[in-house]
Amino acid sequence: MMRFLASRLLRAAITIIMVVTFAFVVLRLSGDPAQIIMGADAPPEAVDAFRTAWGLDQPVWLQYFHYFGAIFQGDLGRSMRDGRDAIVLVTERIPATLALTIPALIIKLGLGIPAGITAALHRNSFIDRAVMLLAVAGFTVPSFVLGLLLVLVFAVQLGWLPSGGQESWRHAILPIITMGVGGAAVLARFTRSAMLEVLGQPYIRTASAKGVPWHAVVWGHALPNAAIPTVTIVGFMVGSLIAGAVVVESVFSWPGVGRLLVVAVANRDLAVVQCILLLVAATMVTANLVVDLLYGLLDPRLRNQPKRAAA
């Protein structure tokens, strides 16, 4: 178990280092940040002053080390537009994003997993087909289209709900539904196929054959085994609690991290983009790590295996 833990931690650390390196390399490849920020017709003295101020006149390897050092001290640079700390700018948006993504996650789990299980238990029945058709539809309708259609119906035609903004809880309903429905569809599809795979295993047949009641077979044998692959995708959803709202926040003008990212990309405010990139990578890697640990708890076979079974 310790070895398992150590290899997972090492992997997580390598991934974070790679993301930091990626951000640095891309940042430096993208041209002279000073020129980009100051504009093409800025006086050379001003550009030079900017370079010195941001440490851009030092050799690249030195910049890389400074960059690493700064990041591990929690210094992620300042917004090149308004001069505030990028990390402050980003963290003050997090609550708004979580106010959408956490309820949406609850909808995804509460709707998607039962639907998937029901469909698998009644394979090829009318229920199965209906759930799967809905799931495919929910999966293929892009979130911005779904969001705008909901706005068209519930805000424009019926006038029940506001179409955008963040003044009251009623403003959150449409974005939460938009995110929840798509995710529930993905989860339903996934849970169904995981369940079907498990239900085809010999140990299910054995349990049925020795007279275990069907509901006990499902609860005691099928569900725990089907939970293992499902945990992966749920982990991914938890990991993207911060990143998952980019498009939906833009549709509903919700002032969260996603909206900030889109605006920062459009303005090429690199410090903010980079800060969000690292934040997302950190949450994603943490979620993956937790999933791996859960795997160890759920599946005793994985504990003693230092390497992945079949990559």
Added chain:
Amino acid sequence: MSDITAPLTLSTTAPRKARPLPPPMVIFGLLWLSLMLATALLADVISPYAYTALDLRNRLSPPIGMGGTWLHPLGTDELGRDVLARLIYSIRMSLLIAFGATLIGAVIGTTLGFLAAHFRGFVEQVVLALVDFSASLPFLILALSVLAFFGNSMVLFICLLGFHAWERYARIARGLAISASGQGYAAAVRQLGASPWRIYGRHVLPNIASTLIVSMTLAFPEIILLESGLSFLGLGVQPPATSLGSMVGYGREYLTRAPWILLAPAFTIILTTLSVSLLGDWLRDRLDPTLR
């Protein structure tokens, strides 16, 4: 093999029937995709107007069924540009990007997967670390940061989308190539002195192609969704060029006054991704031997 052994044993299976028709949903998907392909290929011929042509006397005119005329069957936008013409050129743009990006992703991923399987050791570890890296970040965030750093151009945009899902091909190609080299045929051609190029290109690739093709049908609608999402945010295809996503983004401004600008491309996106998904699921059930 079964042809040789069959006469020796009593046949217990029924004679092979003619292939059943695919389910109606799949047929619908095929028809819709053919229509989309034909539209993309023949855009210059069938489009009633140039997609930038202005008709200032008929601005925001509604489509047929909402009080419009055959002059502009799907209506016009704020500048009097014909929605049908823009839709046709948007379909061409979106499909072009999706095809290009899917191919790029498949080629990069498969090549890296083969390299990992061939050299093992250090090369394999590097490829696997890269796979972990790109699986650990939502692709949209990665794409957005690259666009922020490099700005936008058409070529960069397609290449960027090409990196979507490369890690899936790499994983599949590596796993299957490793198991293929354990089988007789790869070892046999190697013993005959075939170069690695020949072994992987002529022998291993055809054997694992069906699984790769299924992955491509899964990646294709995802790329359409990504492209339209980025274009919707104004960070993908830039005007005056138009794509399905940027049409939706533009139409959003006129949601209350002229919803048709948004609805036409929105339903085109939905139907296209739906068709590819249905077709992909069906293909996977037929082609993927692990599911039989």
